[in-house]
Structures are given as C-alpha cells and as structure tokens.
Amino acid sequence: MTFSKRNILTALIAILCTHTLTAYEADTIVYSNMSINSAQDDYLPFMLDSALMFTSNRNSKLEGASLQNTEKVYFSVLKKNEAQEYEWTPAQNNGYKWNSDNNTALVGVSNLYLYFYRAYWLNNGEIYRASRIEDAEKPWKATKIKKVKEVCTDSYDECAIADVNGSIYFVSNKSGNYDIYLLENGKAVPVDILNSEADENDLFFTDNTLFFASDRSGGYGGYDIYYATLAGNRFEQPQLLTDTIVNTPANDRDYRKYADTLAFFASDRDGGKGGLDIYQIKKTTITYEDPDTIPIAEIMPIETFANDTLMKLLDENGLLPFRGEVQLGAFRYITSLTDFKRKFPCVTDENIRMDMIEVDGIKVYKFIIDTVYNDVEAALLKRDEVVAKHCLPEELLSDKPFVGVLDKNGNRFAFFREKREFDNDQIYYLYKNGQLIWYGRRF
Numbered sequence: 001m002t003f004s005k006r007n008i009l010t011a012l013i014a015i016l017c018t019h020t021l022t023a024y025e026a027d028t029i030v031y032s033n034m035s036i037n038s039a040q041d042d043y044l045p046f047m048l049d050s051a052l053m054f055t056s057n058r059n060s061k062l063e064g065a066s067l068q069n070t071e072k073v074y075f076s077v078l079k080k081n082e083a084q085e086y087e088w089t090p091a092q093n094n095g096y097k098w099n100s101d102n103n104t105a106l107v108g109v110s111n112l113y114l115y116f117y118r119a120y121w122l123n124n125g126e127i128y129r130a131s132r133i134e135d136a137e138k139p140w141k142a143t144k145i146k147k148v149k150e151v152c153t154d155s156y157d158e159c160a161i162a163d164v165n166g167s168i169y170f171v172s173n174k175s176g177n178y179d180i181y182l183l184e185n186g187k188a189v190p191v192d193i194l195n196s197e198a199d200e201n202d203l204f205f206t207d208n209t210l211f212f213a214s215d216r217s218g219g220y221g222g223y224d225i226y227y228a229t230l231a232g233n234r235f236e237q238p239q240l241l242t243d244t245i246v247n248t249p250a251n252d253r254d255y256r257k258y259a260d261t262l263a264f265f266a267s268d269r270d271g272g273k274g275g276l277d278i279y280q281i282k283k284t285t286i287t288y289e290d291p292d293t294i295p296i297a298e299i300m301p302i303e304t305f306a307n308d309t310l311m312k313l314l315d316e317n318g319l320l321p322f323r324g325e326v327q328l329g330a331f332r333y334i335t336s337l338t339d340f341k342r343k344f345p346c347v348t349d350e351n352i353r354m355d356m357i358e359v360d361g362i363k364v365y366k367f368i369i370d371t372v373y374n375d376v377e378a379a380l381l382k383r384d385e386v387v388a389k390h391c392l393p394e395e396l397l398s399d400k401p402f403v404g405v406l407d408k409n410g411n412r413f414a415f416f417r418e419k420r421e422f423d424n425d426q427i428y429y430l431y432k433n434g435q436l437i438w439y440g441r442r443f
Contacts, residue, residue, distance in 0.1 A: 030333065031245050031281045036076045036091040039274035043254050043266035044202075046109045048140045050078045052088065052264070054278055055105040071103040071119075075140070098130075098145070108203070110163035114142050117159050125159050126152040127170065150186055162203035164210065164230065171201050180212065194228055194238055202253045210235060213253040220342075221249030225265065244339045245281065254278075310428065313438060314376070317430075318407035324379040324415070326369040327404045328352065328392060332362060340367050346391035368404070376415075379403045383416055402431075 036042065038058040045054045053075050073094045081087050098104060100118060103125065108115030112132060119125030130142035151158055151170050159178070160171035168183040169191065178199040181188040194200060196216040201223075204211045208230045213223045219240055224247045228238040241247055246255060250269035253276070257263045263281040314320050328347060334340050341348045353370040356363055369386075373379035383401050386392060392401055402414040414431040430438045 030283075031279050033272055034278045034280050035088055036074070037273045037277040038091075041275035042278050043276045044105055044107060045254060045256055045264040045266070045278050046106055047256070047258050047262075047264075048109065051140060052076050052078070053094070053106050053140065054091075056091070057275075070101075071105045071117075072099045073104055073106045073116075107159065108161040108163070113163070114140075114145075115148070115161045116145055119157070124155070125157050127158050127161050150183060151188070160201050160203045160212075162205045162210065164205045167233075169203055169205075169210070171203060191235065193235055202255070204254075204256050206257055211241075211255045211257065212238075213255070214238075215251075220244075220247045220252075222251035222268075223253050225252055225255040242343065244343050245333055251276070309440075310376070313430070317413065317432070317437075318409070318411075319405050319413060322374055322376050322379075322405070324373045324376070324403045324405045325371070326373070326379060326383045326386065326401060327414075328367045328369065328386060328401050330364050330366045332364055334367075335363075335365050337367070340365075344391050346389035347386060350386070373403070376403075380415075380417060 036052070036054070038056060040056060040058040042054060042056045042058070045052055047053075053073060055071050056074050057071050074091045075094055076088045076091050078086055079089055093099065098106070098116060103117070103119040105117040106114065107117045107127070113129040114132060116128040116130070117125050118128055127148045128145040129148050130145040133141040133143065148161075151161065151168065151172075153172070153174065156172050156174040157178075158170055158172045162169045170181055170183065170188075171178050172181055172188065173179075174188070175190065177195075177197070178201050179195040180191045180200050180203070182191050183189075194210070194212070196214060198214055198216040200212050200214045200216075202211075202213040209227050210230065211225060211227045214226050215223045219226075225241040226238040227241055228235040230236075241255070246252055246265050246267075248267065248269050250267055252265060252267045252269070254266040255263065256265065261283045264278055265281070266276045266278050268276050311320070314322065328344075328350075329340075331340075334343060337352060337354050340352070340354070351370045352367055355366045355368060357366065358364070369382060371382075373382070380403060383403055386401055400416070402416040405413040405415060407413065412433055414434075415429070417426050417428045419426050426441070428440050429436065
C-alpha cells in the first residue's frame with residue numbers, strides 16, 4: 001500500500017514552486033519559528049498530508065489528570081484562514097489513541113506504518129508501530145499500536161527508527177552511546193560507517209538519503225544534522241549538512257525534508273519560545289530581470305572599446321572620480337559574518353563587512369570587501385580574485401560578486417567582467433539599478 005502526499009501539502013508545494021515566465025528566478029530560503037511551539041520542548045515533526053504531527057513535553061491534561069513534562073503527540077493542520085492564506089491551526093493533543101499517561105512520541109513514518117516511542121522509565125524506552133489505514137481524508141488513521149519485539153530490549157533504550165527501502169534502521173544505547181543499528185536476519189547489527197564515539201539519533205529517510213542528528217566532533221556545536229547517501233544497499237560516509245540555516249552552535253535535530261520546497265527541524269537556538277522549537281523552511285522564488293531572455297545582440301550591440309572609452313562611459317554616468325567596492329553577495333537568509341564565512345569558506349581570510357538594507361520591508365544582508373577602490377582595474381582584479389576561488393554564487397546578478405558604485409543621486413551600479421569560453425574574450429558589463437545598460441569587449 002502506498003500513500004501519496006496530496007491535498008493541501010501538494011497545494012503548498014505547488015504555491016511555493018510557482019514560476020513566472022517573464023524573467024528568471026533565484027531560490028530564496030525562508031525559515032520561521034512555528035506558531036505551534038510552546039515554552040517547553042517541541043520536536044519530532046512529521047507531515048501526514050495536511051497535518052503536522054509532532055511531540056511536545058508541554059504541560060497537558062488528559063481526562064482530568066495533570067501530565068506535566070511528559071512527552072505526548074500533538075498535531076496541527078494547514079488550513080486557509082479568512083484572508084484565504086494558509087496557516088497552521090493551534091496545536092491539539094492527539095488523545096489516547098496514540099498517547100498514554102507516560103511518555104509517547106511519534107518517531108517514524110513509512111508507507112505502511114507509524115512508529116512510536118514509549119518510555120515508562122528513564123532511558124528505557126521501546127518502539128511500537130501501528131499499521132496505517134489508507135484514508136485520503138484521514139491519513140493518520142492506523143490500527144492499534146503493538147511493540148516491535150524484534151527491535152526492543154528489556155535493558156536498553158530504543159528511541160528512533162526508519163524504514164529504508166524495506167530494511168529497518170533504528171537507534172539504541174546498547175553500546176553505551178546512542179548508535180544506529182540495522183535489523184538483519186532478526187539481529188541488531190551496528191552500522192559502523194554511520195556511527196561515531198558520540199551519539200546518533202533522529203532518523204529520517206527520503207530520496208535515497210538518511211538524515212540523522214549527532215553530537216560528534218567536527219560539527220557546529222551541540223547536535224548537528226548529518227546525511228548519508230544510499231549506494232546500492234549500503235550507506236556512504238555521512239556528511240555534515242553545511243546549510244547554516246539548519247546547523248548552528250545550538251542543538252539542531254529532527255530534520256525532515258519534504259520535496260525541495262518544504263522542510264522542518266527542531267532547535268534550541270537563541271530567539272525561540274523555550275527549549276526545542278520546531279522551525280519550518282520554505283523555498284520561495286524571487287524574480288530577476290534577465291537580459292538574456294531575448295538574445296542580447298537584439299537589445300544592444302556589443303561594443304569594442306579601448307580603456308579611454310570605458311572611463312568616458314563611467315564619467316557619463318557620474319561615476320568619476322571612481323569609488324567602488326567589491327560586493328560578494330546579498331542574501332535574505334545569511335544574517336551574520338560568521339554564517340557567511342562558514343557557508344563560503346574560501347573567503348574566510350578576507351576583510352569583509354556586512355551591511356543590512358530593507359527592500360520592500362524585507363531585510364537583505366550584503367557582504368562587502370571592506371576596502372574602497374579608487375582605481376577601476378584594482379577593483380576588478382579583486383573581484384576576479386575572489387571569483388577564481390569558485391565557492392561563491394556565480395549565476396545571478398543578485399548573488400554573484402561585482403564592483404558596486406553609487407552615483408551622487410543614489411543610483412546603484414554593478415560593474416564586472418567575464419571571460420567567454422567560446423572565444424576567450426573578456427566582456428565588461430555595467431548595470432544600473434538592476435538593468436543592463438552597457439556591455440562591451442575590450443580590444
């Protein structure tokens with residue numbers, strides 16, 4: 001039985017992927033602390049169609065009994081509000097169908113099963129599962145839960161599980177640390193390539209990739225998200241997820257990726273509501289005018305110029321005497337110099353400053369070589385130097401490095417040169433307020 005991701009989740013992904021055809025677009029990643037979070041820990045998010053199931057140890061009551069600081073499964077549904085905008089409904093306890101008076105967490109979802117963790121004593125939990133019942137209106141419907149006896153032990157804590165193409169991977173502390181095991185012929189076999197001397201936890205498998213959390217050395221600090229690609233029937237060496245939206249010096253766990261436009265994770269980073277909070281990542285698009293949408297020769301003939309022609313052009317546009325800076329990129333989701341240098345390690349030795357501007361009420365962070373150049377060629381050479389390191393974005397004007405100049409009226413000019421592969425010519429480009437106004441080939 002195969003469950004399809006339909007209805008509102010499909011609609012959400014479609015909305016986030018919408019394209020206009022008048023220009024080309026850059027993906028912009030936006031993440032947010034979700035409204036469903038509490039002052040306690042909220043974690044383990046899983047999408048079941050339009051419902052987000054998650055676990056929380058917030059104070060709650062079931063049948064009149066106070067259940068303080070015990071794990072319970074909650075849910076929120078993505079619905080349209082009165083303004084016809086999608087929003088998450090307030091979190092609701094999922095009741096005794098899944099929960100108990102002790103600790104219960106939803107720790108895994110496959111096409112066939114929902115997997116639960118139940119613990120009656122500290123660090124001695126067990127894995128249960130319920131067979132899913134195919135129901136388009138209620139994708140969370142399932143049979144009563146039963147213990148997964150082939151995984152559980154009497155003396156240790158089994159606390160995470162993932163179905164990898166029919167093979168069961170789970171986490172247990174039977175070695176002293178929390179490690180990842182494969183259930184093979186009824187026996188638990190440690191998956192050495194995934195494990196470390198530290199702890200591994202929080203399994204999630206999608207698109208031939210296993211995501212998990214680990215507090216091993218070499219990360220950003222605390223728990224970080226790692227991933228390993230399945231090659232045949234074995235996993236390759238795990239890699240640290242270098243996306244600094246997700247991994248930070250705080251504890252970052254429970255990464256869930258749904259298509260290329262939607263993901264969730266849990267973190268206790270600063271600025272949250274308390275403890276672990278669930279964050280939602282959405283990939284949206286920002287449109288940029290594309291001078292190559294129409295063949296550029298039909299818009300503007302390429303000019304062959306000498307150096308004095310270039311200086312005359314700059315003078316005509318009010319850019320002399322020249323005072324330019326090399327801008328390395330502008331981003332909405334990279335908000336500190338530390339994050340920028342971590343994401344683009346080739347520029348860690350550069351003297352960079354960060355400027356913040358607002359565009360239509362949206363904060364944009366610009367990263368600039370902290371030097372003012374009075375010589376055009378010196379500025380271009382510095383720009384060429386950082387581009388040659390091949391770790392910075394090079395596709396879009398908004399992100400690619402360029403020499404930035406302001407005229408006395410506040411107009412923004414971007415100036416750069418590129419070598420054409422087919423004839424090895426160097427082509428110079430000049431943009432004004434995002435629009436190409438001139439380009440030429442130096443002879």
